[in-house]
Amino acid sequence: MIPLEFTITKKGKGLARMGRIETPHGAIETPAFVVVGTKATVKALTPEQVKELGTQVVLGNTYHLYLEPGDELVRDAGGLGKFMHWDGPTMTDSGGFQVFSLGAGFGRGNTKFEATVAPEGGEEQERLATIDEEGVSFRSHKDGSSHRFTPEKSMEIQHNLAADMFFAFDECTLPTAPREYQVEAMERTHRWAQRSLAHHKKFEAGLPAEAERRQALFGIVQGGRFSDLREQSARTIGKMAFAGFGIGGSFSKEDLGDTLALVNKILPEEKPRHLLGIGEPEDLFLGIQNGCDMFDCVLPTRLGRNGTLYTARGKINITNAKYVRDFSPIDEDCGCYTCTNFTRAYVAHLFRAKEMLAATLASTHNLYFIVHLVDDIRQAILEDQFDDVRARFLAAYRANN
């Protein structure tokens, strides 16, 4: 029933590996950075621009697409890829993270930590998603309307969205949650993983035998910041018949590498591993070295829209006065569309003038930077240059930061 093929083509430094995932919509060379297209659009970019910058695979958000335009509409349009005119591989997440952050923190933005802060004048009871064994009831961050996700519902939504890869429904706990609660949530996530898998199997069994399109279901390892729980979760989820695995929840910079090593040593080697929602340059090196194959993160586009741009010499904010008359490219070493054709002065002008092209050029540059950084790391694995490439990159990147 595994609808994707994963081949490891080379092993590298630590747990690092280079590989290839074959999906019904084309191959993904791993390690790969997955570009986020939350509401069936990578913000401010056409699919052609997304492809041109080197993107191999796009991830849509189940929570957002369920609320707007609705997963049944996306199904009727032919699935996420067809709806948004992206013909390459696609992914959807489980909806779990957004339900607990966005849904729970109704109207309060969408960081992992938002729900720890009580909304002004709001009732504690009002802002929380309500979790029971069956599923989660939550309010839409858009209009406050009530909704309910269960593992089965998440599967149904994601079947409608019809991405090549999708995720079992999980509970994403707050990093501040006590151990006792982390245990409870993790065990529930394991039961939900079983239910997700069972529901997906039933769905697949109902498909005509010759149906060529199959979706690959990934299970999610949780366990928060407790290494024994991470280990337990990796063992439990790793034994289930998933096509691949996601690693979810929160980490700190200090324990990220160790936790990933611990988890990835347990997860079956022959299946791909996706580190959910993490994608800063330092973390990509750490994740790859410790056995992760895919990464997704909204930071490149979100930072870009705020004028924060990656360069080989660290991040810059293009709205800073010193760039107003700077006729050099954003990053002299960068081969992206923006750096090839426009100056810092021009991009700075677009931001000051609040022109929409600012977001397009900034997002293009930041995504190109991150996607190609992962490509470079893949090449480094192939050439046994991982340590050198990392040392060189980080020395320059941290110099001005």
Next chain:
Amino acid sequence: MIPLEFTITKKGKGLARMGRIETPHGAIETPAFVVVGTKATVKALTPEQVKELGTQVVLGNTYHLYLEPGDELVRDAGGLGKFMHWDGPTMTDSGGFQVFSLGAGFGRGNTKFEATVAPEGGEEQERLATIDEEGVSFRSHKDGSSHRFTPEKSMEIQHNLAADMFFAFDECTLPTAPREYQVEAMERTHRWAQRSLAHHKKFEAGLPAEAERRQALFGIVQGGRFSDLREQSARTIGKMAFAGFGIGGSFSKEDLGDTLALVNKILPEEKPRHLLGIGEPEDLFLGIQNGCDMFDCVLPTRLGRNGTLYTARGKINITNAKYVRDFSPIDEDCGCYTCTNFTRAYVAHLFRAKEMLAATLASTHNLYFIVHLVDDIRQAILEDQFDDVRARFLAAYRANN
């Protein structure tokens, strides 16, 4: 000193003509629709997208670029085209219209008629641009700062912007202004035209003989809605050594065709004529039939950003509920990027979700529609089918409107 060559290749119905303008940055087949890139960007589009939709020439706004990022910065970047990465022909307007509408109606939006309404709580004196024989003092619509344009200053700004075609400084009167004032303003515009021309000649004389880049200065015919004043203005401006002519000021749907015929019969036949700020489909037919060669208008992009889309069967608003599940293209007869690759349902979703790609897809479609309509009219002139093409187009276009 004429830095462009205009060749009439075919004459058609009424005063219609098909031709070709050669500029230092390439040729423009006329009649042509000029795409507006107010602040050195066609809103929400990359220059490649602008080119791909069929654009031949882009117009930047002198008033806006003078305020932001400043014409000297654009000069130092290599001129408007280089700054914005548009390698085709460029134009700038005189700044006159915006000084009197945007500048005068400080903070009040930018229609021609805005300045007739007193800003809430504002002083009459505060909101008006102050005109004297030498020039105009006005306030920035952005921050209220004081500025002054004279014909000489407008030339200097436009030399810095360095577009292939640019305009003499003119006064754009309100359509409600009394005849007495229209006469006064027109006569002043004629004196300003002489001063613009003189200042430009002096500038050109100072250029090295081998300087290959020359800018073509266009004079502007004014006269408001009085046909004897239009006639007088056409005679006066038409005799001056301009490379081409703009027709400015306000019209009504009823007198547009007659006024243009009157003016264009007087203007020298061998020079191109640009109808300023007008570009609705009906008006394009009328303008071409009555001897205009170029048109510019912000409507295609401005309407597009609001969800109003041109179709062969009239305008539609894509945010209307009936398009939410409509999986057909915006216009089945349209060959644009948007119609080729996306459905109404998808574009409707982008507008509802307030995604930036909405503006990109809508602007692409609307500009393609208008640019190709003018292309079709040009072809109709070539094939002596002007009346048929117009009748067929308008019958369908007005059917649902």
